[in-house]
Amino acid sequence: MRLDCPICGARDRREFTYVGDAVLLDRPAPDAPFEAWDDYLHNRDNPAGVTRDLWYHESGCSAWLVVTRNTLTHEVMETRLAAEVKEAGV
Amino acid sequence: MRFSGLRILREGLTGNKGWQPHWRDAQPASQYDVVIIGGGGHGLSTAYYLAKNHGITNVAVLEKGYLGGGNVGRNTTIVRANYFLPGNSEFYSHSLKLWEGLEEDLNYNVMLSQRGQITLFHSDAQRDASIRRGNAIVNQGDEAELLSVAKLKKMVPYLDYEQARFPIHGGLISRRAGTARHDAVAWGFARGASARGVDLIQNCEVTGIDIDQGRVTGVQTTRGAIRAKKVAIVVAGRSSQVAAMAGMRLPIESHVLQAFVSEGLKPCIHHVISFGMGHFYISQSDKGGLVFGGDLDMYASYAARGNLPMVEHVMEAGMTLMPMIGKAKLLRSWGGIMDMSPDGSPIIDKTHVDGLYLNCGWCYGGFKAVPGSGYSMAHLVATDTHHEPAARFRLDRFRTGRGLMDEEGTGSQHNLH
Numbered sequence: 001m002r003l004d005c006p007i008c009g010a011r012d013r014r015e016f017t018y019v020g021d022a023v024l025l026d027r028p029a030p031d032a033p034f035e036a037w038d039d040y041l042h043n044r045d046n047p048a049g050v051t052r053d054l055w056y057h058e059s060g061c062s063a064w065l066v067v068t069r070n071t072l073t074h075e076v077m078e079t080r081l082a083a084e085v086k087e088a089g090v
Numbered sequence: 091m092r093f094s095g096l097r098i099l100r101e102g103l104t105g106n107k108g109w110q111p112h113w114r115d116a117q118p119a120s121q122y123d124v125v126i127i128g129g130g131g132h133g134l135s136t137a138y139y140l141a142k143n144h145g146i147t148n149v150a151v152l153e154k155g156y157l158g159g160g161n162v163g164r165n166t167t168i169v170r171a172n173y174f175l176p177g178n179s180e181f182y183s184h185s186l187k188l189w190e191g192l193e194e195d196l197n198y199n200v201m202l203s204q205r206g207q208i209t210l211f212h213s214d215a216q217r218d219a220s221i222r223r224g225n226a227i228v229n230q231g232d233e234a235e236l237l238s239v240a241k242l243k244k245m246v247p248y249l250d251y252e253q254a255r256f257p258i259h260g261g262l263i264s265r266r267a268g269t270a271r272h273d274a275v276a277w278g279f280a281r282g283a284s285a286r287g288v289d290l291i292q293n294c295e296v297t298g299i300d301i302d303q304g305r306v307t308g309v310q311t312t313r314g315a316i317r318a319k320k321v322a323i324v325v326a327g328r329s330s331q332v333a334a335m336a337g338m339r340l341p342i343e344s345h346v347l348q349a350f351v352s353e354g355l356k357p358c359i360h361h362v363i364s365f366g367m368g369h370f371y372i373s374q375s376d377k378g379g380l381v382f383g384g385d386l387d388m389y390a391s392y393a394a395r396g397n398l399p400m401v402e403h404v405m406e407a408g409m410t411l412m413p414m415i416g417k418a419k420l421l422r423s424w425g426g427i428m429d430m431s432p433d434g435s436p437i438i439d440k441t442h443v444d445g446l447y448l449n450c451g452w453c454y455g456g457f458k459a460v461p462g463s464g465y466s467m468a469h470l471v472a473t474d475t476h477h478e479p480a481a482r483f484r485l486d487r488f489r490t491g492r493g494l495m496d497e498e499g500t501g502s503q504h505n506l507h
């Protein structure tokens with residue numbers, strides 16, 4: 001599996017660290033209800049198919065990435081900078 | 091049909107013509123008292139103990155593929171009870187005791203081999219941790235023994251003791267731990283359940299869970315609707331998808347774990363050896379293959395196959411620990427889908443729907459739990475009360491923060507175990 005870093009180009013999977021579901025970008029407000037924090041920390045859609053997750057380009061440019069990929073086939077469909085995704089709000 | 095030495099002799103002398111299928115390949119009926127979703131080790135043992143311990147035999151096990159075709163047929167067959175934390179320790183202790191009586195109970199040879207499992211340590215601090223763990227295991231009523239380097243060298247002389255990064259300072263051995271024949275465990279429970287009247291239904295995928303006013307009423311399947319008073323979800327890596335049919339979002343992330351087997355060799359490794367620092371463990375199968383594995387690939391996956399970096403890492407760890415295996419040829423590698431929970435411990439609990447029960451979160455340790463999990467799950471389904479050894483496997487522990495069982499001490503968060 002290779003990930004296409006928007007800054008460095010296609011790189012070996014070993015350069016990246018998997019952080020978790022991209023739901024981690026949607027951090028609840030500090031005073032959000034208990035359930036919102038439980039959902040954010042623990043509960044996952046865990047799809048068998050297309051998912052979006054966060055990767056960290058640890059041995060490269062240190063960028064945080066949102067990777068859209070298929071958990072059934074390991075196909076990588078899209079890689080974007082997490083900062084851009086967060087700013088765009090999608 | 092009962093198995094016995096006499097029977098084998100008689101069949102051998104008469105052309106082996108008297109053997110019969112071990113279980114009925116049942117067709118789905120329209121209604122059951124209990125439907126168990128998932129015909130793997132845990133689902134089959136749940137069915138068996140429902141029938142045996144609670145007299146509930148109007149039960150169907152629904153399997154989307156073939157019986158035992160999931161993780162129970164894809165693991166590295168290790169059986170052990172060397173857990174430290176309350177909640178885990180009594181559960182795995184109970185499960186190991188069930189393993190020890192399993193062959194007699196099932197009248198089926200699951201080839202349990204209590205060859206002993208050695209967990210290595212590499213520093214003074216790890217020695218202290220091993221002593222602490224050993225004492226906890228002894229206190230829960232099982233056995234553990236600390237092995238000095240001298241003793242270890244006599245038992246397993248082929249380890250690289252002087253390696254620079256992880257010099258071996260000793261080990262902790264659980265002599266009652268070992269391996270079992272994984273497929274036979276599934277088949278034995280299937281046979282025992284079927285003989286007691288349980289319907290084992292293959293190629294029957296559940297596509298929906300019927301709920302009426304907060305109570306489960308049955309399931310929709312690829313082979314039609316089946317009504318049921320109670321439904322148990324026991325589907326390991328696919329837990330999130332099946333639970334979603336009941337409107338649940340689980341604290342589970344599915345990851346791929348790889349395992350490997352070498353060509354058959356003469357007997358050389360007589361124990362299960364765990365090299366935690368290298369995320370490597372190994373044993374030798376009865377056919378002679380070296381069976382070994384490592385850590386998760388560490389990303390969400392349902393592919394049931396991993397990537398090459400982890401293959402390389404596992405081989406490196408193996409070579410670091412025991413260079414003698416370097417010339418053995420690798421025969422096969424494969425992957426299983428692990429239902430990873432945030433704290434690394436499982437879930438056996440009721441759900442927000444009456445009559446719907448959940449068994450999941452076994453991470454990469456489900457095989458040794460097969461008898462205990464089914465025993466406790468059957469108790470929960472039959473009586474609506476938690477079985478004492480599994481009473482702490484609660485679904486709500488992540489939400490409340492009470493009773494987390496983080497055996498590794500790395501935190502209760504996804505992607506840390």
